[in-house]
């Protein structure tokens with residue numbers, strides 16, 4: 145740290161992304177990327193012409209992309225904000241809607257970035273404990289009198305709330321903003337997008353990183369009432385008007401229109417998840433009931449940390465978190481069927497169950 149960094153940032157604990165090793169080839173099951181390539185339509189959308197157009201600034205309104213997202217979700221363009229990964233929309237939410245006076249609540253076990261954003265922007269935050277079984281008690285958030293951020297399905301647990309519970313949270317906090325982070329919703333949870341028409345305080349964020357195989361393109365979006373969306377636009381035009389590069393706009397537009405490919409790949413992943421859960425349970429693991437493209441699992445026969453290291457040594461990367469209640473677990477991304485076969489075989493070896 146230099147002596148020039150401002151004081152309020154000197155003690156900030158930065159977000160630590162999952163490893164992206166460049167040295168050797170792993171079976172990568174640590175950052176919830178898709179095992180499948182992006183839609184072929186996305187690749188076909190980029191040619192010499194698009195590369196040459198990089199000399200120009202991109203469309204700051206992201207018109208075609210917004211229209212395609214709006215069409216797919218059954219909302220209007222005025223209800224769509226597109227962001228550089230959904231992380232950017234989350235950042236803007238914390239920056240623009242939360243403050244020292246207007247605090248925010250989120251679960252104690254959830255996406256690690258929420259706490260980082262709250263600290264970065266000097267926001268008062270409350271972390272509400274999940275139940276013993278890691279489920280979220282929606283009642284804890286009813287009429288809570290502050291902003292709310294909930295990942296649904298939650299990460300790293302994979303557990304999902306029902307739409308009725310989300311509706312109660314939004315309805316009981318009409319003077320506060322409720323953000324539902326739906327990074328994983330396509331893998332089996334109910335989306336709250338339709339509720340944004342009824343509740344002007346409800347914001348839903350989504351990403352192309354997981355279910356649309358475009359993590360490296362950095363594309364996410366938020367759906368909400370048009371007033372909230374114009375607030376998001378104001379923050380974007382005050383920080384980075386060209387937040388979505390022109391190639392990503394093209395790729396994203398083509399990807400979201402390719403509904404068949406999306407349906408095919410996500411249903412493959414859901415099938416592989418079921419198979420992985422069954423196999424790990426046969427090997428004695430406790431596996432939470434995931435609605436996401438990962439499973440959260442622990443074994444009584446090996447510590448979470450030892451299992452993580454044993455897998456890594458054998459060429460498989462998963463995500464281990466050191467948090468108090470979750471250090472026995474690992475979060476394992478659902479890869480291809482072959483990846484998951486290999487994971488189960490190696491796990492058998494590690495546990496001496498061959």
Ligand SMILES: *Cc1c(COP(=O)(O)O)cnc(C)c1O
Nearest residue numbers: 229230231255299327351353364
């Ligand atoms: C992956 C993830 C995101 C953000 O991903 P982007 O790549 O920035 O779109 C947001 N929330 C949760 C819970 C995630 O797991």
